[in-house]
Amino acid sequence: MKKSLLVLLAIMVLAGCETTAPLYYHGQYNTAVYSYFKAEDVTLEEQIGVLQELIETAAANSKHVAPGVHAHLGMLYFETGNAALGKQHFETEMALFPESKHYISFLLKSAGV
Numbered sequence: 001m002k003k004s005l006l007v008l009l010a011i012m013v014l015a016g017c018e019t020t021a022p023l024y025y026h027g028q029y030n031t032a033v034y035s036y037f038k039a040e041d042v043t044l045e046e047q048i049g050v051l052q053e054l055i056e057t058a059a060a061n062s063k064h065v066a067p068g069v070h071a072h073l074g075m076l077y078f079e080t081g082n083a084a085l086g087k088q089h090f091e092t093e094m095a096l097f098p099e100s101k102h103y104i105s106f107l108l109k110s111a112g113v
Contacts (some may be wrong), residue, residue: 025063027054033072048076067097071104078111087113 032050035042051073058065074089087108094104 023064024066025054025058025061026066027057029054029066029069029072033068036072036076044076044080048073048080051076065096067100068093070096071100071107075107083111083113086111 028050032042032047032054034040036047051069054069055065055073070089070093074086074093077083077086077089090104090108094101
């Protein structure tokens with residue numbers, strides 16, 4: 001009996017140590033954001049490429065894109081003068097993360113869209 005309880009306790013401890021898979025796929029998102037704010041020698045087009053690749057990789061692996069990725073990509077498109085793609089990614093961000101609606105609406109209003 002004592003041995004069974006010890007085995008059961010060991011199983012419970014090991015089960016509690018199991019890690020869960022991340023809810024969202026971040027890819028190189030943190031690096032892209034860091035590059036943007038540090039104004040490093042990474043062009044807007046390169047940052048857009050990184051984020052598009054992140055979105056494609058997430059889709060190919062059936063993972064969810066992290067919150068903020070589409071918003072950041074939309075902002076980059078606005079900065080390059082492509083308002084249509086910027087608006088499209090802002091709307092995707094709002095659809096995926098409804099809690100971002102107020103902030104994205106503010107950004108769209110600020111962009112004059």
